[in-house]
Amino acid sequence: MRILLAEDDSLLGDGLRAGLRQLGFQVDWVRDGLAAERELATGTYAAAVLDLGLPLQDGLVALQNLRQSGVSTPVLVLTARDTVPERIRGLDLGADDYVVKPVDLHELGARLRSLVRRAHGQLQEWLCSGPVQLDPAARQVRVHGESVALSLREFDVLHTLMRNAGRVLSRDQLQQQMYSWGQEVESNAIEVHIHHLRRKLAVGVVQTVRGVGYTVQRDPA
Numbered sequence: 001m002r003i004l005l006a007e008d009d010s011l012l013g014d015g016l017r018a019g020l021r022q023l024g025f026q027v028d029w030v031r032d033g034l035a036a037e038r039e040l041a042t043g044t045y046a047a048a049v050l051d052l053g054l055p056l057q058d059g060l061v062a063l064q065n066l067r068q069s070g071v072s073t074p075v076l077v078l079t080a081r082d083t084v085p086e087r088i089r090g091l092d093l094g095a096d097d098y099v100v101k102p103v104d105l106h107e108l109g110a111r112l113r114s115l116v117r118r119a120h121g122q123l124q125e126w127l128c129s130g131p132v133q134l135d136p137a138a139r140q141v142r143v144h145g146e147s148v149a150l151s152l153r154e155f156d157v158l159h160t161l162m163r164n165a166g167r168v169l170s171r172d173q174l175q176q177q178m179y180s181w182g183q184e185v186e187s188n189a190i191e192v193h194i195h196h197l198r199r200k201l202a203v204g205v206v207q208t209v210r211g212v213g214y215t216v217q218r219d220p221a
Contacts (some may be wrong), residue, residue, distance in 0.1 A: 001025055001043065002046055002177050003045055003174070005017055006029075006031075006032075023105065023109040028045075033056050034056045036057075037057065037066060039163055043071065048075045049108070050062070050075050052090070057061075075096055076095070076099060077090045077099070089119050096119075114132060116163065127159070129165055130204075130217065133203065134155075134158060134159060151193075153189070157197060159217045161215065193213060
């Protein structure tokens, strides 16, 4: 899951990026409000962690501009501004959650997963498609109740597809949601991961829409 981190404190930003990566997130890090607004406007992120006291442009201004332009990416505000009026203002301007520094990394990861889950209309932590169940927090996959071992990238591909169940995602869309800045991506990497997933999962779970991309079916509500 690819997220954007907007934080101008170098020590805190470096620690958050490293910690979130250990929890399985792909993290791009920007250090000012203008960059945060520019990157979130691309729509390539599953969620964002946004500090308010950013240089060049305050985080709340960036958030307000994004919401006014129709960007619906879930945003978790991370800030030292812990007064009730500040929290209310942030939520009213479009923040989806609000956490006061310092924050526990595992709680931050759980809140991000919850935001993304709610944004996709998913009420439970486990994602399901046919016989396949995926737990984003534990990074576990089961097929017909039996655990299946996946590589990091295979899990990320499956998680992205299941998070967007019912939608067809192109190779480029999968890459955008899986890889952070500076990571090298082989031209056929997605196809290789899809091939391995099909070998490990039940027949027909990952489907190809010729000339468009890949999809998994959404389970009926």
